Amino acid sequence: MRIPRFLLVRLASIIPVLVGVTFLSFIVARVMVPNAARAWAGLITNAAVIHQLTVEYHLNDPLWQQYGYYMYDIVTGNWGLSPSTKLPVLYEIENYFPATVELVIVASILSILFATVFGVYAAVKHDTKADHAIRLTYLSGIATPPFLAALVASIVFTHLIRVFPSGGELSPGLVAPRITGMVILDTLITGKFGLFANALYHIILPASVLAFLGYGIGARVLRASMIESLNQDYIRTARSKGLAESRVIWSHAFRNSLTTATTVLALNVSALLGGTLVVEYIFSWPGIGSFAVNSILNYDFPSVIGTTLVYAIGVVLANLVADVLYTYLDPRVRL
Amino acid sequence: MSQRLRRTTTSLMVQFRSAFSILSSLRTKPVSATGAGVIVFFYLLAVVVLLFGQYVLPFNDRAIDLAHELAPPSLAHPFGTDQLGSDLFRQVVYAIPIDMFVPLAIVIVALIVGALIGTIAAFRGGWADELLMRITDIFRAFPGLVLALAIAAALGASIANAMLALMVVWWPAYARIARGEALALNSKDYVKFSKITGVSQRRIILTHFFPNVTPILIAYATADIGTVLVLFSVLGYLGLGAQVPVPEWGRIVFTGQDFIQQAWWYPIFPAVTIFVVVMGFSLLGDGLRDLLDPRLKSTR
Numbered sequence: 001m002r003i004p005r006f007l008l009v010r011l012a013s014i015i016p017v018l019v020g021v022t023f024l025s026f027i028v029a030r031v032m033v034p035n036a037a038r039a040w041a042g043l044i045t046n047a048a049v050i051h052q053l054t055v056e057y058h059l060n061d062p063l064w065q066q067y068g069y070y071m072y073d074i075v076t077g078n079w080g081l082s083p084s085t086k087l088p089v090l091y092e093i094e095n096y097f098p099a100t101v102e103l104v105i106v107a108s109i110l111s112i113l114f115a116t117v118f119g120v121y122a123a124v125k126h127d128t129k130a131d132h133a134i135r136l137t138y139l140s141g142i143a144t145p146p147f148l149a150a151l152v153a154s155i156v157f158t159h160l161i162r163v164f165p166s167g168g169e170l171s172p173g174l175v176a177p178r179i180t181g182m183v184i185l186d187t188l189i190t191g192k193f194g195l196f197a198n199a200l201y202h203i204i205l206p207a208s209v210l211a212f213l214g215y216g217i218g219a220r221v222l223r224a225s226m227i228e229s230l231n232q233d234y235i236r237t238a239r240s241k242g243l244a245e246s247r248v249i250w251s252h253a254f255r256n257s258l259t260t261a262t263t264v265l266a267l268n269v270s271a272l273l274g275g276t277l278v279v280e281y282i283f284s285w286p287g288i289g290s291f292a293v294n295s296i297l298n299y300d301f302p303s304v305i306g307t308t309l310v311y312a313i314g315v316v317l318a319n320l321v322a323d324v325l326y327t328y329l330d331p332r333v334r335l
Numbered sequence: 336m337s338q339r340l341r342r343t344t345t346s347l348m349v350q351f352r353s354a355f356s357i358l359s360s361l362r363t364k365p366v367s368a369t370g371a372g373v374i375v376f377f378y379l380l381a382v383v384v385l386l387f388g389q390y391v392l393p394f395n396d397r398a399i400d401l402a403h404e405l406a407p408p409s410l411a412h413p414f415g416t417d418q419l420g421s422d423l424f425r426q427v428v429y430a431i432p433i434d435m436f437v438p439l440a441i442v443i444v445a446l447i448v449g450a451l452i453g454t455i456a457a458f459r460g461g462w463a464d465e466l467l468m469r470i471t472d473i474f475r476a477f478p479g480l481v482l483a484l485a486i487a488a489a490l491g492a493s494i495a496n497a498m499l500a501l502m503v504v505w506w507p508a509y510a511r512i513a514r515g516e517a518l519a520l521n522s523k524d525y526v527k528f529s530k531i532t533g534v535s536q537r538r539i540i541l542t543h544f545f546p547n548v549t550p551i552l553i554a555y556a557t558a559d560i561g562t563v564l565v566l567f568s569v570l571g572y573l574g575l576g577a578q579v580p581v582p583e584w585g586r587i588v589f590t591g592q593d594f595i596q597q598a599w600w601y602p603i604f605p606a607v608t609i610f611v612v613v614m615g616f617s618l619l620g621d622g623l624r625d626l627l628d629p630r631l632k633s634t635r
Contacts, residue, residue: 304484
């Protein structure tokens with residue numbers, strides 16, 4: 001009974017954030033731009049086109065009225081026309097978004113795995129050589145610019161030793177049935193296991209690169225939280241009861257660090273989403289990350305604004321999921 | 336006037352001294368001290384390049400030497416050459432001032448703006464505090480890189496605009512930290528006493544809040560410069576930062592990645608340089624975090 005009510009309250013709290021997010025995107029799209037009509041036209045400099053855009057988006061009206069039109073367009077799904085592909089921005093985003101969701105989910109799973117293993121191990125071996133080595137590894141993940149990780153991974157694993165394909169979601173020529181747009185899921189639902197294996201094979205490298213860039217924050221927080229947990233009295237009690245050390249670590253200390261870990265999960269998704277831009281671009285992954293990069297490179301401003309909005313909505317939803325998980329894991333929150 | 340000036344300088348000196356005492360306790364942590372060493376080295380290099388660059392290592396960015404295009408690393412060209420035969424080592428060295436000072440400037444501005452807004456929100460409470468928290472919530476909804484890209488794209492591609500975009504994105508994090516630190520001060524007796532006795536708000540903020548809040552922000556900021564450098568280099572990589580012929584690490588990686596199969600050194604050396612610097616900041620930051628995080632301190 002309690003959880004649904006909590007969910008409703010939490011869902012309602014998203015609305016002001018989303019209003020704020022769209023307002024900020026309006027500021028960027030209409031106020032910060034020196035000449036909105038020209039920016040909206042991209043590389044097209046035809047005066048007639050620019051005039052048409054000015055009329056269509058009411059760019060000569062007072063700003064508060066423009067905001068009304070802007071919000072109306074956002075809500076009704078008119079996110080503008082991409083000047084470089086000539087397609088509606090929202091259509092493009094719907095097309096590219098599932099691939100990014102898929103990549104981020106796989107990368108999240110991998111990064112949680114890395115963070116748990118490394119964070120817990122470093123905490124157990126606190127202040128030993130193993131601890132320091134692990135800290136160096138995850139700090140180097142945080143310190144690596146995304147293009148370095150992606151480029152090195154692609155030279156080493158697709159050129160020097162050809163164990164992974166160089167990019168894309170599937171090998172050239174293969175087409176997956178489109179239901180959700182997430183190739184792994186779609187091939188699994190339709191029972192095409194050959195394609196499924198091919199899709200998995202393609203996602204491993206980009207997802208691992210993303211996870212390498214992002215797991216550090218999680219590992220660091222888990223390590224700190226585990227060190228704290230392991231110093232608690234109940235751990236001493238558990239040990240003195242003669243419980244196996246692995247039981248003490250996983251079902252006593254780790255269980256209590258899980259709530260911290262879920263908070264980090266949400267932070268991580270934001271970092272992972274930021275990383276998708278460069279990583280998707282370098283691995284030619286057909287998601288909104290490479291769509292955003294190509295839009296920037298083609299001066300396609302409507303698409304840049306559209307993808308920015310989608311990224312923010314993604315982070316807000318990820319936070320919601322983390323919050324719900326948090327409530328589920330820590331009953332104290334519900335009180 | 337002079338009295339106020341003296342008070343401000345004294346308060347500034349106190350802040351720097353406490354920030355310095357945090358930094359100097361890093362001596363007990365060799366790994367973090369190494370990180371600090373790398374950073375100091377690069378900032379010294381940046382100054383040397385700015386002041387004496389052309390005397391020490393002459394560099395002509397328009398030099399085209401097609402006889403040596405995409406030459407591998409050698410003694411004459413430690414980082415190899417690009418597709419026009421231009422020395423990549425020099426390009427990387429001449430990019431040091433921009434890539435070291437721009438993130439520093441961004442973090443300093445974010446820190447000052449964040450400290451001001453965060454402290455005032457915590458001190459005032461009520462609607463000012465509520466408003467600030469909602470604003471930072473909105474900023475936190477965007478991945479920092481994505482919002483910075485959109486703003487930089489809106490303003491137009493240039494180093495100044497990339498800087499401005501990152502400043503706009505970065506201050507809310509500092510406002511949140513400053514607010515958190517300042518909230519704890521509200522309940523301190525000396526602050527309550529000052530409020531009751533009618534000391535002006537501005538004076539309470541200047542004498543009690545700032546000196547207590549800023550050292551923690553400065554320690555946090557030290558590590559943060561590395562994160563900002565990564566974002567700035569990604570902006571540069573996507574063409575929203577330095578423009579040709581100004582050398583910038585991220586941009587060199589972008590032009591170089593097309594040649595990666597014939598000349599791996601072209602994108603890799605500038606990218607590794609970013610990694611080395613950011614790693615320096617990370618190591619330093621990790622040490623600082625341990626010193627500042629009371630939970631970890633108690634376990635030692």
